[in-house]
Amino acid sequence: MQTVIGTCHCKAVEFEVDLIDGFENIRRCNCSLCSRKGAVMAGVTLDRLRVTRGADVLSLYQWNTKIARHWFCSVCGIYTHHQRRSAPNEYGFNLACIEGVDMASIGEIGRSNGAAQSLVPPEELP
Numbered sequence: 001m002q003t004v005i006g007t008c009h010c011k012a013v014e015f016e017v018d019l020i021d022g023f024e025n026i027r028r029c030n031c032s033l034c035s036r037k038g039a040v041m042a043g044v045t046l047d048r049l050r051v052t053r054g055a056d057v058l059s060l061y062q063w064n065t066k067i068a069r070h071w072f073c074s075v076c077g078i079y080t081h082h083q084r085r086s087a088p089n090e091y092g093f094n095l096a097c098i099e100g101v102d103m104a105s106i107g108e109i110g111r112s113n114g115a116a117q118s119l120v121p122p123e124e125l126p
């Protein structure tokens with residue numbers, strides 16, 4: 001197992017990710033939020049990602065069903081990680097935040113079809 005370190009841009013937030021077999025499930029998502037962020041993400045189970053600095057400056061963004069939890073640094077605005085709606089036992093995290101990752105050398109980037117997930121009309125939200 002390998003532990004890698006991720007930071008937001010201003011480094012107020014730092015997190016660790018335990019990798020078992022390198023980065024898994026590398027993808028972009030086409031939902032209305034992710035397509036605006038444009039981030040390439042990888043996935044891990046919840047027990048393999050820890051925020052080690054700056055938990056107090058992380059902001060939480062939730063929308064629509066408010067199941068997924070999207071965190072970003074309130075100082076520099078960079079998306080760090082999120083708890084997934086389709087797999088709540090997993091975090092997705094921003095691959096570009098990980099120290100030493102050369103985004104140009106990332107191979108095949110998958111696609112997550114988040115846009116196909118059902119949206120709840122505003123009048124039906126609790």
Ligand SMILES: [Zn+2]
Nearest residue numbers: 008010073076
């Ligand atoms: Zn920051």
